[in-house]
Amino acid sequence: MPILTELPGTPEYIEGIFDLRGIVIPVVDLASWMGITTPDSSNEKRRVIITEFNNILIGFIVHEAKRIRRINWSDIEPTSFMSDTGSMEGSKITGVTRIEGDNVLLILDLETVVQELGLYQPDVEEIPENMDTFSGLALVLDDSTTARKIVKETMVKMGFNVVEAGDGQEGLNKLEELYEMYGEDLENKLKIIISDVEMPRMDGFHFAANVKEDLRFSKIPIVFNSSISDHFSELRGKESGAEGYLVKFNASTFYNEVARVVRAHTS
Numbered sequence: 001m002p003i004l005t006e007l008p009g010t011p012e013y014i015e016g017i018f019d020l021r022g023i024v025i026p027v028v029d030l031a032s033w034m035g036i037t038t039p040d041s042s043n044e045k046r047r048v049i050i051t052e053f054n055n056i057l058i059g060f061i062v063h064e065a066k067r068i069r070r071i072n073w074s075d076i077e078p079t080s081f082m083s084d085t086g087s088m089e090g091s092k093i094t095g096v097t098r099i100e101g102d103n104v105l106l107i108l109d110l111e112t113v114v115q116e117l118g119l120y121q122p123d124v125e126e127i128p129e130n131m132d133t134f135s136g137l138a139l140v141l142d143d144s145t146t147a148r149k150i151v152k153e154t155m156v157k158m159g160f161n162v163v164e165a166g167d168g169q170e171g172l173n174k175l176e177e178l179y180e181m182y183g184e185d186l187e188n189k190l191k192i193i194i195s196d197v198e199m200p201r202m203d204g205f206h207f208a209a210n211v212k213e214d215l216r217f218s219k220i221p222i223v224f225n226s227s228i229s230d231h232f233s234e235l236r237g238k239e240s241g242a243e244g245y246l247v248k249f250n251a252s253t254f255y256n257e258v259a260r261v262v263r264a265h266t267s
Contacts, residue, residue, distance in 0.1 A: 001046050001061075002027075014117070015061060025050065026119055027059040033117065038063055051110060053227035054248050058119055069105075071097055076107065076200040078143060078166050094143045095200040111227055111248070112146040123250040131255060133159035134262055137178070137189050140164050141171040141207065142196040142225070147248060151194055151225060154251055158258065160191065168202030171195065172210060175217055187219050191262050195242075197226040197233060205240045212241035221261045225254070 004016030004027055013032035017024050027048055031038050045064040050057060076095040094109035138160035142148040152162045163178065165171040171193070182189045193211070197204040204224055211217045223244035224237045237245040243261045246254060 001048060011117075014119075018059075020050070020057075023057060025057050025059050027061060028114075028117060028119070029061045031061070031063065033113070053110065053229065055229045056114075056119070058114055069099070073168075073198065073200060073203040073206075078170075078200045079106075109144050109146070111144045115146060123252075132259060134191065134259070135159050136161070136191040138162050138191060139171060139174060139178075139193045141166070141168065141194065141199065141204065143167055143199040144196070147196065147225075147227075150249055151254075154254060155194070155258075158255065167199040168195070168204060168207030168210075170201075171207050172202070175211070179216055184216075186216070190220050191265065192258060193220055193222045194225050194258070195222055197224055197228055197237070205236055208237070208240040208242050219265075221265045223257060223261055225249070 002018040002020075004018050006016045007014060007026075013029045015027045015029050017026050019025075046061055047065045048059040048061055049065065050059045076097045079093045079096055092109055092112060093106050095107040097105050097107065099105055138155045140148060140151050140155065140162055141164075142151065143166050148164060148166075152164065155162050163174055165174050175190075178190060179186050195204040195207060199207075202210075204226070208222050208224075211220065211222060218241075221243040222241065223246060224242050225246045225248055226233065226237075227248050229247045234245040243264070244257050246257055
């Protein structure tokens with residue numbers, strides 16, 4: 001636990017800020033925000049986990065850091081069943097995975113968490129009226145309902161009809177359904193695919209590789225729209241066959257990149 005400087009007038013679950021090598025980082029008490037009572041004995045083991053996504057750094061206080069797990073996205077299941085529960089909104093949990101002893105781990109949708117905390121607000125400014133609009137279908141993949149909604153609304157403003165999927169496997173299933181509807185004309189109907197990278201069951205990189213290896217879909221352009229902001233992921237995106245890589249979320253940058261890719265595809 002670092003020494004924190006309290007911020008007056010902030011919610012109780014925002015514990016304060018601290019300086020990490022010249023960068024000021026806000027710190028959120030995750031248990032407090034989730035309404036979980038922590039035992040007094042946990043104070044000695046408390047740690048701050050620092051996350052970096054969407055080009056911002058945020059610290060989360062946790063009861064204890066026990067171990068690091070490396071889990072394949074293929075071992076993570078989506079949580080569509082959570083949407084009907086009364087005590088916990090499905091949008092707060094992005095996936096579940098099983099570990100030893102038949103235990104289950106819940107994976108938080110941190111994009112939704114930090115947005116609701118007010119620590120990150122995506123730039124969703126209106127697309128200027130003088131910008132070009134498009135037509136046709138767009139397939140949007142993202143396991144975060146919040147992120148998917150933002151992308152969908154922007155794509156609709158651009159003139160697209162949006163088909164949604166929550167992960168790479170569902171995205172492949174949607175492509176199969178669209179092919180049954182349009183056949184070989186799908187390439188002309190589906191103008192672009194917007195995909196997140198980190199998703200349950202099948203991540204964006206494996207999804208893109210599957211798409212580009214299938215002759216029915218290989219010419220449909222893919223743009224990654226990810227919270228991962230490191231250069232290595234951008235390189236991996238291009239290696240998997242994608243035509244673009246964006247870090248969430250700036251509406252004008254998003255528009256310009258999508259417009260560039262769609263024009264190149266239809267020219």
